[in-house]
Amino acid sequence: MRHGIACWPTLATESIAAKGLESVAGITPATVVWPPGIQPLPPKTYVGNGRPPTRLQRAPGHEPGSVKELATSLPARAWQSITWRQGSNAALSSRLDAVRVRCAGGNSGRYRLQPEQWLQIQWLKAQAEPEKYYLSKLPDSTSTHDHVNAAHMRCRIERDYQDLKQDLGLVHTEGRGLRGIHHHATLSIATYGFLVAQHLNGDTDGMS
Structure with missing residues (x-):
């Protein structure tokens, strides 16, 4: 049986999703998830003694795994090379794949099937193992970019x-005083917003 590390971002992302917002959270390679197409078995049949069983069952062929194990099992054709922006010396790029998974770690993962969410994996081809993992509550139709x-x-x-x-x-x-701190922060943020707007409109003099 694999219990693994709980999907600690789940509570935060569920709270954010309840407000109609999207979220992305970085996770560790040891985070345990249900891979695509694999789910736990239902709880044991209630025989009438004590409390009805609520714990989902795990058996061969119905076991979760770490996100690192999932990443290393993906075929080569699953990975897509993506460049997201120009860095100071070179373009920043990596290989990426995104699959739909369910969190399986922690108590909540053992007693109820969590909603599906995206697992995003970034893996440079020159590295021996993936470099970053993210869980996100983005829409099903979200593009790789x-x-x-x-x-x-x-x-x-x-x-x-x-x-x-x-x-x-x-x-x-x-x-x-709290009022003075709020006043100072508001002016700083408003000024920064004005300068960014000037920059986006092509007014480079406004940023100097």
């Missing part, structure tokens, strides 16, 4: 936050 853009959105957010701190002084405030 949209998977990559969603997964790497965190890098853009971190870059925006760095610009806010270094160039616009987001953290350079000595105010002690």
Whole structure:
């Protein structure tokens, strides 16, 4: 029996999905999932003694596996080379595949079948094993490029936050009251939004 690491992002992503929002969460290679086409067996038949069984059964042919095991079992034709943006020295690219899975780790994974979600795997051809894994609550029709853009959105957010701190002084405030801190943060974010809009409109002078 494989219990493995629980899909800890599941609780967070379910809460986000309940609000009608989409989400992507990085996971470890040891995270356990039900691969495509494999599901647990129903709970044991209730014989009338004690509480009815609720735990899903696992048996040969009905067992989950780690996302790393799933990745290494995928055929070569499943992988697609994707370039997501131009880096400082070269284009940033990797091989990617996205498959539909269900989380199987933790107590919740043993007692109920979780909803399907996307498992995105990134694996550079020169590396011995995959480099990154993501679980996402994106629509079924999501394209490969949209998977990559969603997964790497965190890098853009971190870059925006760095610009806010270094160039616009987001953290350079000595105010002690909550109202003053909110006022300073609002002005910093509004200024950054204005500069980004100017940049997108082609006004490079506005970014200087």
